[in-house]
Amino acid sequence: MSKPKSAYSQPTKFGKEDHHIIVVWVDNEAGVLARVIGLFSGRGYNIESLAVAEIDKIKHLSRITIVTKGTPEVIQQIKLQLGKLIPVHKVADFSRNDPKILFKELALLKVVGATKKLDKAKKLCKKHDGLILDKTKKSFVIQVTALRREIDKLVTTLKPLGLISVSRTGAVAMTKGDEVFTQ
Amino acid sequence: MPKLFSGAEIVFKALEDQKVEYIFGYPGGAVLPIYDELKNHKSIKHILARHEQGAGHAAEGYARSSGKPGVLLVTSGPGATNAVTALTDAYMDSIPVVCISGQVPTHLIGTDAFQECDTTGITRPCTKHNWLVKDVNDLADIMSQAFKIATSGRPGPVLVDIPKDIQFNKGIYKISKNKLEKKLNGALSNKINLKDVDNFIEMIKKSSKPIFYTGGGVINSGPKASELLRNLVSLTGFPITSTLQGLGAYPGDDNQFLGMLGMHGTYEANNAMHDCDLMINIGARFDDRITGKIDEFSPKSKKIHIDIDPSSIGKNVKVDLAITSDVTELLQAVIKRFKEKNKNFIESNKQKTAKWWSQIDKWREKKSLNFINSKETIKPQHAVQRLYELTKHQDTFITTEVGQHQMWAAQHYKFNKPNRWMTSGGLGTMGYGLPAAIGVQIAHPKKLVVDIAGEASILMNIQEMSTAIQYRLPIKIFILNNEYMGMVRQWQELLHDKNYSESYTEALPDFVKLAEAYGAVGIRAKTPDELDEKIKEMIKTDKPVIFDCVVDKVENCYPMIPSGKPHNQMLLGPEDEKEEVSDEGKTLV
Numbered sequence: 108m109s110k111p112k113s114a115y116s117q118p119t120k121f122g123k124e125d126h127h128i129i130v131v132w133v134d135n136e137a138g139v140l141a142r143v144i145g146l147f148s149g150r151g152y153n154i155e156s157l158a159v160a161e162i163d164k165i166k167h168l169s170r171i172t173i174v175t176k177g178t179p180e181v182i183q184q185i186k187l188q189l190g191k192l193i194p195v196h197k198v199a200d201f202s203r204n205d206p207k208i209l210f211k212e213l214a215l216l217k218v219v220g221a222t223k224k225l226d227k228a229k230k231l232c233k234k235h236d237g238l239i240l241d242k243t244k245k246s247f248v249i250q251v252t253a254l255r256r257e258i259d260k261l262v263t264t265l266k267p268l269g270l271i272s273v274s275r276t277g278a279v280a281m282t283k284g285d286e287v288f289t290q
Numbered sequence: 291m292p293k294l295f296s297g298a299e300i301v302f303k304a305l306e307d308q309k310v311e312y313i314f315g316y317p318g319g320a321v322l323p324i325y326d327e328l329k330n331h332k333s334i335k336h337i338l339a340r341h342e343q344g345a346g347h348a349a350e351g352y353a354r355s356s357g358k359p360g361v362l363l364v365t366s367g368p369g370a371t372n373a374v375t376a377l378t379d380a381y382m383d384s385i386p387v388v389c390i391s392g393q394v395p396t397h398l399i400g401t402d403a404f405q406e407c408d409t410t411g412i413t414r415p416c417t418k419h420n421w422l423v424k425d426v427n428d429l430a431d432i433m434s435q436a437f438k439i440a441t442s443g444r445p446g447p448v449l450v451d452i453p454k455d456i457q458f459n460k461g462i463y464k465i466s467k468n469k470l471e472k473k474l475n476g477a478l479s480n481k482i483n484l485k486d487v488d489n490f491i492e493m494i495k496k497s498s499k500p501i502f503y504t505g506g507g508v509i510n511s512g513p514k515a516s517e518l519l520r521n522l523v524s525l526t527g528f529p530i531t532s533t534l535q536g537l538g539a540y541p542g543d544d545n546q547f548l549g550m551l552g553m554h555g556t557y558e559a560n561n562a563m564h565d566c567d568l569m570i571n572i573g574a575r576f577d578d579r580i581t582g583k584i585d586e587f588s589p590k591s592k593k594i595h596i597d598i599d600p601s602s603i604g605k606n607v608k609v610d611l612a613i614t615s616d617v618t619e620l621l622q623a624v625i626k627r628f629k630e631k632n633k634n635f636i637e638s639n640k641q642k643t644a645k646w647w648s649q650i651d652k653w654r655e656k657k658s659l660n661f662i663n664s665k666e667t668i669k670p671q672h673a674v675q676r677l678y679e680l681t682k683h684q685d686t687f688i689t690t691e692v693g694q695h696q697m698w699a700a701q702h703y704k705f706n707k708p709n710r711w712m713t714s715g716g717l718g719t720m721g722y723g724l725p726a727a728i729g730v731q732i733a734h735p736k737k738l739v740v741d742i743a744g745e746a747s748i749l750m751n752i753q754e755m756s757t758a759i760q761y762r763l764p765i766k767i768f769i770l771n772n773e774y775m776g777m778v779r780q781w782q783e784l785l786h787d788k789n790y791s792e793s794y795t796e797a798l799p800d801f802v803k804l805a806e807a808y809g810a811v812g813i814r815a816k817t818p819d820e821l822d823e824k825i826k827e828m829i830k831t832d833k834p835v836i837f838d839c840v841v842d843k844v845e846n847c848y849p850m851i852p853s854g855k856p857h858n859q860m861l862l863g864p865e866d867e868k869e870e871v872s873d874e875g876k877t878l879v
Contacts, residue, residue: 137422143415149415180604187601193439194418 122178126155126203128205128210128280129185129231134194135161135169142192143171151286152177156212168196172279174203174255200251201280201289212278214258219246220269226261229250235261294460297426297452298327301390304433304465304562305334307341310361311351312337313733314345318365320404323457335722337732337761340753341371344725346376347751350385351729354712355687357512359440360729365407366392370451371412375719376415377447382716383535384444384510393823395422395455409451420449420549425460426461434465444509444599444775482623487615491628493592493611499646500528503580504534506715507597509572509708513618516540518621518706519572525628527636527643529650531559533574534715535701542704548650549659552580553851554697557658557860558650561851563588564857565649571595573617576606577716586856596620658849658862659701668818670695670770670841672730674702674742677768680825686731691723691747692849694776699742719749724767728754731763738766738829745771745838746795755808758834767836771802772843777785781844784861805836807809814838 122144133139140159146161148156155174162170175185182200189198201208209275218228225247229239232249235257241248255278295303301324305313309351314337317325328336342364349360360380364373370391380387394403410422419439420858421432429452436448486581494500502523508515516539519568523530523546530540531551536559540547549556551563563569569591574580576595581587595602596617603612613620628635674695688703689712690696696713705711714722723741730741741748750771758765770776770832778793811831817823817840828835849860860866 117452137413137424138410145414172396184605191418191599191601 113134122180124176124178125182126174126176127182128187128201128208129173129182129189130174130199130201130280131173131189132196132198133169133171133192134196135167135192139194141171141213142194143173143189146192147173147175147185147205148186150180150184150188157274158277158279171188173273173276174278192280197288207283209281209283210254210278212255212258212282213276214251214253214262215240215248215272215274216251216265216270217248217272218265218269219271221245224268228265228270231264231268232259248253292462292464295463297325297423297429297457297461298323299330299460300426300461300463301433301452301457302327302331302334302428303428304437306331307434308359308437310334310359311543313361313363314339314349314729315363316340318367318369318392320366321363321369321395321452321457323454324363324390324392324452331420336363337728338757339728340756341751342372343436343721344728344751344754344757346389347374347379347389347719347722347725347727348732348754348757349387349389350380350722351689351712351726352384352386352437353385353729353731353820354509354726355709355730356733357709358733359445360438360612361373362387362389364389364391365405366394369405369608370409370449371407374412374416375717377413377449379714379717379719379722380447381416381418381596383714384445384506385447386440388440389447389449391449391451392457393422393451393453396453397455397803400478401451408522409449416444416744417449421451422451423456427464429456430463430465444507444597444602454616458746474697482613482615484622484623484627486611487620488629489611490594490613490624491810493568493594494528494570494585495626495632495635496594498642499562499566499591499649500526500534500568500570501548501562502528502530502570502572503533503563503568503574504530504572505574505760508536508539508617509573511573511598513708515573515618515621518618518625522621522625522628524631525625525635527639528570529562529647531555533577533580534713537700537711537830538705538708539708540641545707548654550700551857552577552597553582553691554701554847554849555851556701557849557862558653559658560625560851560857560860562650566591568864569593569639571597571609572621573597575599575602577872578606579770582851583854583856588857638769656862659846660722661845661863663818664842665797665818668815668821668839668843670698670772670845671702671841672818673768673770673815673821673839673841674698674868676821677701677740677742677825680822681738681740685710685737686710687727687734687737688811689723689726689730689741691741691743691750691821692718693744693747693778694772694845695742695747695778695779697772697847703742703785705830708769713776716852720747722742722747724751724765725754725757725768727765728757728761728763731758731765732761732766735763739764740766740768743767743769744776745769745773745801746775749799752804755805755810755834759809762834763834765834766826766831767834768839769837770839771798771801771840772841772845773798774866776844776845777847779844783846783854784850785842787871801836801838805834808833808834810836812836813839814840816840834870 805812
């Protein structure tokens with residue numbers, strides 16, 4: 108703590124930065140996503156990925172899953188600031204290493220190239236139970252569901268084999284067992 | 291078939307239901323149907339400002355001095371964008387304001403229509419919540435929610451954007467009940483936990499160097515909170531200091547009061563904050579102007595933080611006991627419990643805190659608010675002191691602009707009651723004081739309202755003089771005129787090698803003639819000899835007055851904690867200036 112810090116310098120938030128998955132249940136109304144992500148950009152928080160969809164057609168509830176990185180203090184602020192937004196019903200926060208939580212992300216990958224390379228690429232996707240959605244002589248599109256970092260890795264290894272297009276959903280999360288998250 | 295009302299009628303029905311007496315605003319194309327409806331509602335009076343920012347600050351002044359929400363009515367496009375500064379100001383200082391804005395008709399939204407702007411998009415980060423009304427049948431509900439959200443929990447501004455066609459359309463006036471309520475700012479509950487109360491009292495009993503540090507939350511909680519605070523402070527015998535926004539919650543002339551703390555706070559308050567072993571923060575938010583260098587902020591103390599907004603707790607400073615609660619409710623619980631268990635606390639504790647008090651007295655002997663007075667020129671501090679002495683016998687409301695004069699007012703004017711002090715603290719909006727004074731005078735027609743101003747700030751919303759004249763509001767504008775943006779000049783002197791870049795105002799207006807041009811009274815004081823007589827003349831005048839108080843041009847505001855320094859390294863006066871400010875300190879604002 109010998110290095111002097113100012114009232115304005117962010118590093119005063121001591122503690123190690125860690126990945127967290129924030130899940131927010133909101134009323135699906137106009138502008139609600141802008142409120143949530145505006146809060147992140149306005150207060151200087153990270154968004155690494157974002158997944159949103161309506162989950163209850165009758166109550167018009169949407170579930171927003173945000174992967175973010177921050178010190179414990181910042182993560183705490185994110186939760187509390189989100190909680191203040193009017194359309195927000197509840198906020199859950201999961202550490203990426205929490206064993207009780209399932210995380211999944213879906214990716215569509217398009218590989219174009221010679222047969223030899225395509226075969227090699229398919230093989231690499233196999234261990235993620237990739238599902239081939241479209242196939243031609245020169246290309247294929249495969250759907251992979253895995254952890255974020257697994258997809259990151261796969262993308263890197265597929266690059267030299269002719270990966271030309273990547274589309275990812277961003278992570279979604281759910282608790283294991285018979286429990287549901289209540290606030 | 292229920293009775294149908296136009297959108298404009300629904301707006302007024304909602305305002306009547308909320309018992310709104312005054313709205314501050316400015317008409318324009320997209321809000322004309324609402325203005326058309328005004329004539330049918332005699333209980334609601336419209337105050338026409340000269341600029342939407344002025345209307346917004348007037349609504350703030352009204353709200354802060356009366357405890358009721360301020361209502362603002364503006365048109366689309368420039369009307370709404372002009373209101374943004376006022377809304378942001380209200381957001382930062384937690385002032386309940388309901389802004390109703392007109393919008394272009396629904397079918398024109400998104401076409402870059404005349405006077406169209408994305409009002410809800412622009413105001414999203416500076417309101418607690420906002421709505422774009424898409425169906426006239428939702429309007430009654432939205433209006434009711436708007437008032438609820440603005441006034442509950444930590445108060446703040448809200449905005450309802452109403453397209454012109456919705457103002458004409460007919461709909462029902464019905465308020466549904468089972469809407470999601472957000473009274474608690476996201477807290478799960480605000481039930482006070484008895485264990486927290488007991489911990490609170492235990493920490494009080496254990497401490498030998500305690501201090502109360504109170505803020506605007508006490509004022510926002512209502513007059514009862516100030517009473518309870520006085521009660522608790524006298525029960526414990528502890529010293530108390532206040533933030534800029536908390537002034538008036540505790541009597542400024544009481545012996546237990548150490549004055550304001552922070553960047554321009556007193557030596558005793560800041561040193562006590564630094565050296566204390568128990569800090570009891572009630573309704574303040576550890577703002578950077580208070581904490582200074584955060585790593586060295588009160589290193590040895592246990593800290594209690596009471597705030598109604600859970601996101602304020604642990605944001606800047608970690609605390610040992612956090613209680614999310616309204617100040618009034620918590621103080622009631624604490625005092626009750628305290629009295630039950632500690633009948634003779636003061637006697638038993640006197641010895642424990644005696645050393646602390648004698649240390650505080652030593653700091654007090656520095657008399658950090660002292661200044662070298664002059665017989666030739668009026669010192670700005672002297673001017674504020676004389677204003678205080680000559681107005682303290684009557685119930686006076688003070689507003690300010692932003693800068694040196696604001697700090698001198700905070701240091702030298704002593705407030706004894708809450709809601710008497712209206713200043714822009716969080717956002718620091720120059721041009722706040724004059725329109726705010728208008729709002730205060732509307733809420734308190736018979737009281738003396740003084741805007742302590744600087745000559746630079748006052749010019750930012752000087753057009754509102756015209757409003758003051760129109761409604762015969764005898765506000766007093768007390769300008770400490772040094773021809774400089776004083777605080778900018780002070781920072782340039784101390785931190786930028788005396789390079790007074792653009793901080794001197796050439797070609798200032800003649801404020802006496804300016805007052806007369808508006809139909810107000812202009813008074814000028816140039817020497818200390820004539821100051822008292824002129825101030826008395828100002829107070830006597832039953833019209834708006836611009837008082838041009840010509841003061842020392844280069845006086846600096848002390849004491850001062852240079853940016854990036856801890857509380858116990860204050861500059862007390864010119865003799866301390868020689869100490870170099872570190873390069874790191876210079877980069878701070």
